Amino acid sequence: MEDAPSSPPPTWATDPLGTIHARIRSAVQARSGDVSHAGAPVLGTLTTDLPPTASLPPLTPTTPVGSLIRLTGMVQDVADPDWWYTRYGPHPGRTTWGLEEVDADTHAELEAETASGGGAGALAQRVGVRFVTPPGLTPWARAAGGGGVLMGAVAVAPAAAAAATAAAPAAATAAAGDPRGGKRKLGDDNAMDEDTPLAAMAGAPEKRPRDGAGGGDGVADGASPPPPLHFPGEELDDPEAAATLGLNLPVAADAATGGMSVLVKVYGADEDGGTPRLHTLQTVVGVVAAGAAGGPPVVHALRVEAAEVGDIHPALPTDVAAAADATSTAADAAAGRAAVVAHLAAALGGDTVAATYLATCLASRVCMRATDSTLPAVLGKLSVNLVLPQEGGGVSYDGIADAVAAVVPRLVRLVADIPHLNAAPWFAVKDYGVNRLRAGPLQTAPGCVLAIDATGLTAGTLNATGVRNVKALAQVASAATVPVVFDYYEAAVDADSPLLVVTRGGKALFSTDAVVHVRPNRGGGRAGDSAALVDLPAARRALALAAVGDGALEISNDLSALVTRTFVEARAAAAEAARSRVERGGGATAAAQTVDGDTLGRWLGLARCLARFRGVRELNPELWEEALRLDRECP
Numbered sequence: 001m002e003d004a005p006s007s008p009p010p011t012w013a014t015d016p017l018g019t020i021h022a023r024i025r026s027a028v029q030a031r032s033g034d035v036s037h038a039g040a041p042v043l044g045t046l047t048t049d050l051p052p053t054a055s056l057p058p059l060t061p062t063t064p065v066g067s068l069i070r071l072t073g074m075v076q077d078v079a080d081p082d083w084w085y086t087r088y089g090p091h092p093g094r095t096t097w098g099l100e101e102v103d104a105d106t107h108a109e110l111e112a113e114t115a116s117g118g119g120a121g122a123l124a125q126r127v128g129v130r131f132v133t134p135p136g137l138t139p140w141a142r143a144a145g146g147g148g149v150l151m152g153a154v155a156v157a158p159a160a161a162a163a164a165t166a167a168a169p170a171a172a173t174a175a176a177g178d179p180r181g182g183k184r185k186l187g188d189d190n191a192m193d194e195d196t197p198l199a200a201m202a203g204a205p206e207k208r209p210r211d212g213a214g215g216g217d218g219v220a221d222g223a224s225p226p227p228p229l230h231f232p233g234e235e236l237d238d239p240e241a242a243a244t245l246g247l248n249l250p251v252a253a254d255a256a257t258g259g260m261s262v263l264v265k266v267y268g269a270d271e272d273g274g275t276p277r278l279h280t281l282q283t284v285v286g287v288v289a290a291g292a293a294g295g296p297p298v299v300h301a302l303r304v305e306a307a308e309v310g311d312i313h314p315a316l317p318t319d320v321a322a323a324a325d326a327t328s329t330a331a332d333a334a335a336g337r338a339a340v341v342a343h344l345a346a347a348l349g350g351d352t353v354a355a356t357y358l359a360t361c362l363a364s365r366v367c368m369r370a371t372d373s374t375l376p377a378v379l380g381k382l383s384v385n386l387v388l389p390q391e392g393g394g395v396s397y398d399g400i401a402d403a404v405a406a407v408v409p410r411l412v413r414l415v416a417d418i419p420h421l422n423a424a425p426w427f428a429v430k431d432y433g434v435n436r437l438r439a440g441p442l443q444t445a446p447g448c449v450l451a452i453d454a455t456g457l458t459a460g461t462l463n464a465t466g467v468r469n470v471k472a473l474a475q476v477a478s479a480a481t482v483p484v485v486f487d488y489y490e491a492a493v494d495a496d497s498p499l500l501v502v503t504r505g506g507k508a509l510f511s512t513d514a515v516v517h518v519r520p521n522r523g524g525g526r527a528g529d530s531a532a533l534v535d536l537p538a539a540r541r542a543l544a545l546a547a548v549g550d551g552a553l554e555i556s557n558d559l560s561a562l563v564t565r566t567f568v569e570a571r572a573a574a575a576e577a578a579r580s581r582v583e584r585g586g587g588a589t590a591a592a593q594t595v596d597g598d599t600l601g602r603w604l605g606l607a608r609c610l611a612r613f614r615g616v617r618e619l620n621p622e623l624w625e626e627a628l629r630l631d632r633e634c635p
Contacts, residue, residue: 012051016068016287017098020046020302024095028087043268047302053285058148059262059299065290071262071299072283072307073131073150074445075276076248077428077437081125084267088113088122097267098287098300126267127275130296130436133259134281134312134410134445135251140540141409142257144314149281150260247436248296250428250443251412261296265289266304278428278484278493281307281445309447309548313409315540316548333615335535336542340407342526343534347403348386349395349520353633357384357516358400358500360606362408362449363543363613366480366496367551380551382609383477383499383512388455390505393520397453397502404500407539410448414441416473416501416509418460426469430486442472442482446496447547450476455504474510477501513605516634546613553608554618562624563604571595603627 010018023046056070063069087093088110096102102110133150142151248261264284266275276282286301309316337359345355360382367380388395405411414426427440444450452473462470472483475492482495501508507515526533555563574595607619607627616623 012049012068015066016302017066020097020287021095024086024097025093028093028095043302050285050303053283053303056285059150059288059297063288063297065288067288068285068302069288069299070148070283070285071131071150071264072148072281072312073262074134074443075129075278075280075282076132076250076261076439076443077130078275078278079128079130079435081127083123084126085110086122086124093122098265098289100289100298124267126265129264129266129276130248131262131264131282131284132249132439133254133261134448135249135254135259135441136410136412136444136448137254137257138405138409138411140406140536141314146312146314146409149312150262151258247431247434248439250439250441263291263296263298264304265298265300267301276304279443279445279482279495281312283307309544313544313547315409315537315544332538333542333545336538336545337613337615339534339536339539340542343407343536343539344400344403345523346526346533347395347399348518349393350522350526351518351520352523353630354386354516354518354522356630357382357514357634358386358404359543360609360613361498361500361514362404363546364498364609365447365547365551365612366494367608369480369494378480379605380608380612381480381496381498382514382605383501385501385503385508385512385515387507387515387517388502388504389518389520393518395518395520397451397455400500400502401451401453404449404451406536407543408447408449409540409544410445411451412441412444412448412497413451413453415456416452416454416469417456418458418462418466421466421469422463423465425465425485427472427482428484430484432487437484442476442495444495444497448497450497450499452499452501452508454508455502457503457509470509473499473501477510477512513602514634522633546615549612549617551608551612552617553611556618559619559621559624562621563600563619566624566628567595567600567603570599603631606631 008014010016010022012019024043027046051068053070056068057063059069059071084099085094085096087095096110131150134146137146137149137151145151249255249259251259264286283305284299284301285303286299289298289300291297340359340362341352341355344358345352348354348358361384364382365380366378368378370377370379386400388397401411401413414420425438425440426442428437428443429440430436431438442450468483476482476495476497477499479492480495480497481492484491484493499512501512607624610627610630611617611619611623614623
C-alpha cells in the first residue's frame with residue numbers, strides 16, 4: 001500500500017504563520033532542549049528569506065487575517081511588554097508566536113506546565129506598539145496613495161504594489177481557538193487593549209491540529225476563511241475633547257479622512273536594540289491577526305525597520321538616490337526650488353523674502369543634537385514666525401497653510417487662540433485608567449509641518465493647560481522636542497517637525513529661530529493664485545529631495561576665515577554705532593550686544609538650512625551672502 005503523499009511544507013506565500021511556527025519548532029529542537037534563550041534571539045535568523053518589503057501587499061481594510069503584509073506608520077504609543085511561549089508541550093513543542101488567544105485546553109496546559117517549572121525557560125517578551133497613520137496627510141498626498149503609509153478606509157495602494165496586491169495569496173490563518181467560547185488571552189497581555197477585550201472571531205476554524213501536522217497553523221480543512229478585517233472608528237472616552245484629544249489618532253481630522261490605528265506586536269526587541277521610538281516612522285512586515293471587536297487590527301511583526309524617505313513621500317520613487325542621479329539635473333533642481341518660492345510668494349502677497357524663509361523652513365531637518373552641561377544644541381532646524389500686516393494686505397493664515405499643503409505631504413494645522421489653547425493638552429498624556437498614551441496633536445512624524453494659526457490671539461487668560469501648551473510649542477521651536485507627560489515626570493521626545501507660526505501685527509508668545517514681517521510685493525514676487533504659474537509636481541519633488549541626506553555642511557578654511565571676518569566687522573560696526581549714539585546724546589545703549597555669539601549662531605543656522613534647500617553640501621560665498629542678506633531683511 002502506497003504511503004499517502006505528505007503535505008507540502010508551509011511557505012511565506014501560502015501560510016506565513018505556519019512557516020514561522022515550523023521554524024521556531026525546528027530551532028528549539030536543534031538546541032536539544034536548551035530553551036533558556038529560545039525566544040527573541042532565534043527569530044532574526046528565521047526570517048532572513050522574507051520577501052522584499054516592496055513586493056508585499058499593504059495592509060488595507062480587506063486584508064484577510066493570516067496574510068503577510070507591509071505597513072508604514074508613526075509610532076504613537078509603546079506598551080509594557082507581555083509574554084509569549086517560544087515552545088510548550090511535548091518535544092519539539094508548540095509556540096504561541098502570533099497568537100492573541102488560545103483555547104481552554106491549551107490554556108490549562110500552559111498553566112500546568114508553568115506551575116511545574118517546565119515552561120519557565122520558554123517564556124519570552126514581546127511589546128505592543130501602537131502605529132497610526134502619519135498625522136496630517138495633505139489631499140494631494142492622500143490621492144497619490146500617501147507614499148504607502150497607513151491609509152485606513154480610503155487606502156490606495158501605490159502603483160508599484162498593485163500587482164503584488166492582486167497576486168497576494170488568499171490563504172487566511174485564524175488565531176488558535178475553541179469554537180465553544182473557551183478562548184483565553186495569552187499571558188499578562190499588554191493593557192493597551194483592556195478597554196476592548198479580544199473577542200472570538202466569526203468563522204474561525206473548529207480547531208487546529210495540536211501536533212502541527214501539515215503546517216499545523218493554517219485554516220483547518222473544510223473551514224471557511226475568516227472575514228476581512230474591518231476598521232471601525234475608535235470611540236473616545238471623552239467625546240467633548242474629540243477636537244484635540246483621543247486615544248489613538250493625534251489629529252482628530254485624520255479620523256474623518258481615513259486615519260487608522262494598528263497594534264503591532266514586536267518580538268526580539270532585546271535582539272535588535274530596542275522597540276521603535278515614539279513618533280518615528282517605521283515599516284513593518286508581519287502577519288495579520290484577529291483584533292478586538294471594535295478595536296484596531298493586530299499585526300505580529302517579523303521585521304521592523306526605519307522607513308526610508310522614498311517609502312513615505314509620494315513625490316519620490318522608492319530608490320531616491322538612483323532616481324536623483326539618473327533624472328535630475330542642476331537646471332531641473334534649480335527650477336523646482338524656484339517653483340517652491342514662487343508658489344509660496346503668491347500666498348504671501350508677492351514677498352519673495354518671506355517665501356524664501358518659509359521654503360527653507362519646510363526643507364529644514366534636524367541633522368545633529370549635542371548636549372553640553374546646560375543647554376541642548378540642535379543643528380538643522382529653522383522655526384519661523386511669519387508676522388502678517390495688521391491691516392491684512394490680502395495675506396491670511398488659511399492662504400499660507402493651503403499653499404504649504406499643496407507642496408508637502410503632511411501638514412497639521414492648529415489654532416492657537418485662548419479657547420483652543422485652554423481646551424485640552426496638545427501633547428501626549430499617559431492615561432493610567434486604560435494604560436495608554438492619549439494622543440496629542442503635537443505628536444507628529446519627522447518632516448510633518450506644524451502650522452500654528454495665532455492670528456486670532458487676543459487678550460485673555462491662559463489656564464494651566466494653556467500655559468503648558470504654549471511651553472510645549474516653545475519646546476518644539478527651541479529644542480525640536482515635544483513633551484510626553486506621565487504622573488510623576490515629563491519626557492522630551494524628539495520632534496523633527498518644521499514649525500511655522502503665523503501671527504498678525506506682533507510676534508508669537510514664544511521665540512522662534514526667525515521672525516519675518518511679511519511685506520507684500522517685496523522682492524518682485526507675484527501675488528494671487530499660483531496654480532497656473534507654477535509646476536507643483538516639480539516644487540514637491542524639490543522639497544522632497546531637500547529632505548534627503550544627513551544635512552551635513554562642510555566649511556573650508558577660506559570660508560571659515562570669511563565667516564570670522566564678517567562677524568568681527570559686524571561687531572565692530574555695531575559698537576561704533578553705539579558710541580556714536582552716545583556722543584549725539586542718545587544715552588547708553590545695548591546695541592553693541594546685538595552682534596554676539598547668538599548672532600553668529602543665527603547666521604550659520606540660516607546658512608545651513610539654506611544649503612539644504614539649495615542642495616549644497618559646502619558653504620560658499622554666494623550662499624553665505626544670501627544668508628546675511630535674508631537676515632538683514634528681518635532684523
